[in-house]
Amino acid sequence: MSTVHSDPISLQDASPGEMGSAPVSWKDSYVATLQLAWPLVLTNFAQAAMIVTDVIFIGRLGAQALAASSLAVNIYHSFAFFAFGLVSAVAPMVAREKGNRAHDMRETRRIVRQGLWTAVLISIPAMFLLWHGQGFLAAIGQEPALVEEAGKYLRALLWAMPPFLGFVVLRSFISALERPGWALVMSIAAILLNALGNWLLIFGNWGFPTLGIMGSGIASAFAMLCMFLSLAAVIVIDRRFRRYHVFGRLWKADWSKLKAIWLLGLPIGAIVAFETTIFNAAAFLMGWLGEAELAAHAVAIQVVTLAFMTPLGIAQAATVRVGLAYGAGDALGVTRAGWSAFILGTSFMVLTATAMITIPTPLIGIFLDIHEPSHLPVLKLATVFLIVAAIFQLVDAAQVLAGGMLRGLHDTRVPMWYAAIGYWGIGLPLSYFLSQYTSLGGIGVWVGLASGLAAVSVLMVHRWLNRERLGLVRPLL
Template structure:
């Protein structure tokens, strides 16, 4: 009976460790979404067209930002593996974090250039001229938040991997306050600020991002356990091997995120073909779905760190427990969000707009339909997010990248195009395509996780 007792205790310990690490990350992710929600809430007051214009700009900006943040985020499994092998690993972790910051600056500047293609992309996809003008004007300011956002993401991964995820929670909460005040001031001309409309929302984002980055730097410098790594010391000294390691592990992660975020971004451009109402409804429904997604996304981040720790320690049983624990917790939560979307869609939409207002009747009608489909793919969305996080802990990123690219862009985007433009379903057809892509990705990723031993993924290179 003793082995069974020990096994049960190990699983209970892992559940507790996963929850302890994941809840601050989940809360930080939700608070980050609330920062975006604040933008949507304020911009929505400007009208349908400004909201649609901001949606187009954020579709491209968000795609680039999340991809590049995921590239530099490869520092998390690298730090976790170093801790599992030889904690506290001061020098390896310091050098890895420094190289991730270097990489963040380099790719962030490149990302700004990519975002400047918004105008040509919008025209090529047949967006309305009024929306293009507003979106490119907004985007011209928004891109200046790119580099500090990526650097803040690196520091967030650093504090989380070292067991201080609550810093991310507190700092992100502070960001909501800064963003709310800045939007209130610069969009509508309050508190002595100029009335800048949609431009004001971009300025609010820049100010919030700079405040967030500064807060991480101060928190790390003031915390004795984090400051001993001296990640800001000798910042000019390169470690090209670790730079290459982060690029090697992170590039497939970035492409994976680009594949998933890309299909949602492309969906926004497809929805723009159906008019401002459907595009605005798509934006709101996607905000609700994305808000729910932050929970399995945070649990997936925790899975990367927990699995990565056991990967560094070469403990295959520990990897198994960490991965499956996170997968079960994440998928279980998404069942509750699916129920909420079915039972109270208008209540969820009321976070952003007044569903009873006559001017919002068409928008809300479309958004409710899209939420019904979002409810259907919640379980698969959570499953693929956590499974991908567990595989990243094994530094297995290349094959999951191809799984994502295939799933989202062949069956997913293919169905979206076919049902959206070759049938009367229009926007509903696009959302059915999104659901198919997520479902296929979840099935293939969980299959690979189940075969990790046979594929020798648990053997550290």
């Protein structure tokens, strides 16, 4: 069994935000996690709200436009979230450097620069493939009318990817420094800008062209660009970030750091992709069942996504807090940082599950006009989907939180295989079988999703429990 020995560091001598030291008590651990997590949670909500805003405006165009946007967003997310996982390796790398050498800015600067390089390098092939996404939808048998509308939306939305990934890199940087507030400010501003852009470009208000569903994609891409540029400006101006000079000599390659980001980030990207694509595949299965099923799924998945933003943000905080303790060689700090985040995240999901069961109609009404008679089939299906979704809220939280905790230990390769087994080895086949060969239909898709999430959560938590026996917690060499 591998253990870590380190001299205890008093919080009176150095705060976690400055020295990367682990909290010395459970209370301090909870406080430190909450202080870091709440801006990350709200930033996640804000970024999810950009897509939610699109859904709300597009939903006013009718069920067909809503279904088409669901197909397009699912394809976009397949690429964007894989790339998101790749570049998010910046956070645990910076956190470990800060925990190990608190005042060494050179290594941090090199990591961030190569994170931006990675954002560009992965965007180029992803955007090329997304440009041809309409052909993929046609090839898998989606309805021609939906394919045409989805293609318009996708070719506009794909331009959001480079600034989105650049923003993730910069947000990871300031989050690892435990100062994520500016990312939240920029995300909130982007929501407002995106809503305005949707209103102007979808419906042609104030003399703008009436672009329909394509206008929504353009609005999102422009808002994302503004969000990235604004955060970059803050990092250049704010003295707390300016001293790192992350944009200086940005053109200069650092092959060792670039390689390290890809080695750590590719498994993270694969984990995110496995989870994202199983939900995307679920949308395609719904598309085979019918337009009402797909529209109901689109609404239900938005509710679930919003709920997921809180444990995701807490998991991101866990990655930083665990990474700081790991870099400092503090095994006790690793334990407390991880479990405090886990308890906070799962407790929140108990509340969201209760809401999905007790008040599903108001939640659905956020995204769909529930008073429109023609939407009644969608409303009924979405209500049932939310009840099933409520059941897997806890396991969904457990898998993302345990994954974030392991990520702080730079443990990503084995969790990647866990995700592959759970999502694609269990979840997808079960969703397909239950939806296509039983009377469950769309409910079967959601039962399969729940089963896959449960399998991954058990595997992830088991690995965290055995972290010392597996040699994941040890002094840095």
